[in-house]
Amino acid sequence: MKLIAVAEDRTTRQVLGGILGRLGHDVVLLENGQQAWDAWQRDDYALLICDVAIPGQDGVTLCRRIRAEERPIYPYIILLASRGGMGYVEAVQAGADDLITKPFDEDLLAARLHVAQRILSLQKQLRMQALHDPLTGLLNRAAILDGLNREMQRAAREGGCIGVIMADLDHFK
Secondary structure (H helix, E strand, O other): OEEEEEOOOHHHHHHHHHHHHHOOOEEEEEOOHHHHHHHHHHOOOOEEEEEOOOOOOOHHHHHHHHHHOOOOOOOEEEEEEEOOOOOHHHHHHOOOOEEEEEOOOHHHHHHHHHHHHHHHHHHHHHHHHHHEOOOOOOEOHHHHHHHHHHHHHHHHHHOOOOOOOOOOOOOOO
């Protein structure tokens, strides 16, 4: 899975990178909130692992900014906090899906990532079912209208044109 891991402390980044690499993830390691936000805007990531205490914008602020965005795919966010720091309830209220306290155990991190992958996979299946006709596999009416609306907004924003072609297949309903 393609993910971002953010920690100010180089040791924590190295430990995270090693564990995530061994688990087969494609990870981008960053050291502050602004780098994470910029990377998040440039590419599609399904998962963010972020230390609460990072410079720039902290992990909670980053989490809230990501949750405020309109994205077609729901990102899974795991916050890292020191023992005695942020609690689970606070993390969830900030928009995180999970909280792991440091120092963390490799097996615990692997288990939490397995849960994240399961949830993201189920989300992908639900999205496929919601947007596609089960018989033909083609986009359904709602998905087509949503795509058309996005393209009309893009054309208006960029001052461009848009064209639509409607084709009728003989008696195909």
